[in-house]
Amino acid sequence: MIPTQVITISRHIMEQERKYPEASGEFSGLLSDITLAVKLIARDVRKAGLVNILGLTGSENVHGERVTKLDEYANRVLYDILGRTGHLCVLASEEAHSILTIPEGYPHGKYVFLFDPLDGSSNIDANATIGTIFSVQKRISAGGPGTLEDCLQQGSRQVCAGYIVYGSSTMFVYTTGHGVHGFTYDPTCGEFLLSHEDIKIPEKGKYYSVNEGNYHSWADDTKKYIDWLKETDKATGRPYGLRYIGSLVADVHRTLLYGGIFLYPGSVKKPEGKLRLLYEASPLAMVIEQAGGEATDGKTRILDIIPKDLHQRTPLIIGGKDEVGTAQRFLNT
Ligand code: FBP
Numbered sequence: 001m002i003p004t005q006v007i008t009i010s011r012h013i014m015e016q017e018r019k020y021p022e023a024s025g026e027f028s029g030l031l032s033d034i035t036l037a038v039k040l041i042a043r044d045v046r047k048a049g050l051v052n053i054l055g056l057t058g059s060e061n062v063h064g065e066r067v068t069k070l071d072e073y074a075n076r077v078l079y080d081i082l083g084r085t086g087h088l089c090v091l092a093s094e095e096a097h098s099i100l101t102i103p104e105g106y107p108h109g110k111y112v113f114l115f116d117p118l119d120g121s122s123n124i125d126a127n128a129t130i131g132t133i134f135s136v137q138k139r140i141s142a143g144g145p146g147t148l149e150d151c152l153q154q155g156s157r158q159v160c161a162g163y164i165v166y167g168s169s170t171m172f173v174y175t176t177g178h179g180v181h182g183f184t185y186d187p188t189c190g191e192f193l194l195s196h197e198d199i200k201i202p203e204k205g206k207y208y209s210v211n212e213g214n215y216h217s218w219a220d221d222t223k224k225y226i227d228w229l230k231e232t233d234k235a236t237g238r239p240y241g242l243r244y245i246g247s248l249v250a251d252v253h254r255t256l257l258y259g260g261i262f263l264y265p266g267s268v269k270k271p272e273g274k275l276r277l278l279y280e281a282s283p284l285a286m287v288i289e290q291a292g293g294e295a296t297d298g299k300t301r302i303l304d305i306i307p308k309d310l311h312q313r314t315p316l317i318i319g320g321k322d323e324v325g326t327a328q329r330f331l332n333t
Contacts, residue, residue: 074117090146120247129167131249155282155303205259225330261319
């Protein structure tokens, strides 16, 4: 039977605004700007092999990483669309060294937008799942152009967070602090339609996700936890199966739906790990917590970490309550 009850993102957010007037504010406008931007990104991701968008730009980003053409394109599309609509006072991107101010002549709004324009860039040319991750904060500065302080807010103050996976289908997953909802893009009507309402992460899963290639650079307690996951013990559902795509957004999306745990631990040489707090760990932590899971750096809840730097890194351990609880016990022995 053809479903007649189709709910688009803007309709969903309007319903949320009715249910939680205090929470949503002028979100429907901001969210429809985001959906327009990611529709354009998805369009070019889908035909990446046909248009000159694969490969590298030849330049490096603030992290010394080689920038891909799709990284640069996604970064520009999000800034060009979101910077001009009057909802934002400032933006910050994983790809940009410093804060991104609102273009001359455009109004300043009350929100701050932080984003990883294209996550999983190492997988682009291999046609594996990649994504976009975003976080929205309310400004703390009085008015006019936003500031660095507006961007350096702790994750628990986020008013909205989410991600888009460009995989077998394109999915938009977001939360405004009232549950996690997933929308699948239907190219025949050009809309993201509600397909996964109020997603809850399974209490206990059967997969773990980590780059085992880094095993020898880990601290002993991390090694002990990963070894424990691989031992055989029916009562605790072990051994866990290993799943690692190498795109954070894809590995966390699978963990959200199937349960289990994703880890990007620190190493002995780099105890702060690889992933970025503001653009990757914080928004995904809000999504997973809203779905009933947990996210930590091994000691502190990710959403309680107070950012000191725009490109601060953090270890990330995220997933179901059962698994993250056990991991923390190993990491705090
Ligand atoms: P970017 O692609 O946004 O730089 O993200 C970093 C990332 O690609 C994550 O998506 C992924 O989880 C991780 O790095 C993979 O790192 P590694 O190759 O060391 O396993």
